[in-house]
Amino acid sequence: MPEEEVNLRLCFLGGQMFRFQEEAPGVFFGATGSEGYRLWREGAWVVGEGTGPQARLERLLRAGVQVAEVRARIEDRGPELAPLLGAFQGLRILRQPSRVEVFIGFLCSANNNLHRIMPMVRSLGELGAEIGDGLRGFPSLERVASLEEGELRSRGFGYRAPRVILAAREALERGGTAWLDDLAAGGYDRAWRELAEVKGIGRKLADCICLFGLDQGEAVPVDTHVWSAACRLYFPEWEGKAVTEARYQAVGDLFRSKFGSDAGWAHQFLFSGNLVRRRKDLALPMS
């Protein structure tokens, strides 16, 4: 199967791949979990190579997912999203190899923007083991849990410093990687509920971790971009209002009722569209 066109810059800067950087125009290089990749565009296609023995590019890009069918279902049930589907033809939810990196990475993302999240997650990545090509794997939960608050504060984590450390400890108390694996197998409702019990993880981070780290397609992370776009499209009476618990659930429930397990994919188009609308400097390669 040929690889579908992927809007690379959006995938990376759009909140999924915090440890990649553009090493040359259009060429992205970095580590995720304990795997290294270099990815770039050739004409309409995305080309990539793993840089180590653990590379699983097809898995990362979900080569097995019938993206065309997902897109067709979304357009069928949400024709109002057709312009976004057209603008982001290769967009997809990536499947990252490490649940721990997603868990910790999105803790860093709380009330934060990519310009600061990426250096933060990268600095944690320096604590991992070498995996070749100058890259490092993401450190274990134990390693993160062993950090001192001051170390992270000095790396620019701000008030997230204690949250990241405490959340790593709480994850370990709940069973560590086995707990995360168990959540992935146990369905969206339970995963979301248990994640949101962790101090420092609210409804939005719980959904990010579910969608990007636990393969839960029903997860709909409602951040400021998705909220703004969802109000415009579906809840005009809420425009300008705060995202309360009830409104947060209403947005997710609407997506789940319309798109079922494609809800997370559908949300990604809304997110991307609003991000581009507000960040002209991203200069996305649109098709």
Added chain:
DNA sequence: TTGACACCTTGC
């Protein structure tokens, strides 16, 4: 159930 505010740093 909602709104208001503190928290921390970067960038416009």
Added chain:
DNA sequence: CAAGGTGTCA
């Protein structure tokens, strides 16, 4: 001075 979630409290 605005942006960006969570926790807490009125």
